[in-house]
Amino acid sequence: MVRAPGDPVAAAVWDALTRVHDPEIPPCSITDLGIVSAVRVDAAAVEVDLLPTFAGCPALDVIREDCATAVAAAAPGRAVRVRFVNAPPWTSERITSAGREALESYGVAAPSEGAPRACPYCGSRNTVQESAFGPTLCRATHYCRDCRNPFEAFKPKLAASS
Ligand SMILES: [Zn+2]
Secondary structure (H helix, E strand, O other), X not given: OOOOOOOHHHHHHHHHHOOOEOOOOOOOEOOOOOOEEEEEEOOOEEEEEEOOOOOOOOHHHHHHHHHHHHHHHHOOOOEEEEEEOOXXXXXXXXXXXXXXXXXXXXXXXXXXXXXXXXXXXXOOOOEEEEEOOOOXXXXXXXXXXXXXXEEEEEOOOOOXXX
């Protein structure tokens, strides 16, 4: 992230972004999820680069609009541009520890590369993916064979298709 030192608007913009949440994962802010890649603030404009977590996720448009609204409120009188960029690629390592805790408290296993996923309830890796089609495009339903709880987990990031 790039902040213009000494510009209180830059801090206000970042603060506003920490209050933008992924509508599909209400406990997690987009900063906790590592979606915010860069913030550039100058006297005339604010530019925010976001990383798409999942290609084709319908929440992305909502996130972009929520960001633009929040940034405009934090930086009155400046032009606001919010865009998705594909570099660097978003990976689950970008999720902060606070973000992981929020995900697990919500009953969603933090994404990890490679199966099986750890159960968010008991930590067991004796789990199986039950359905590739969870409640949203981003998540899949898994089942823990130890504590017998179903849980949701992020799908691995889809390869960019275009
Ligand atoms: Zn379990």
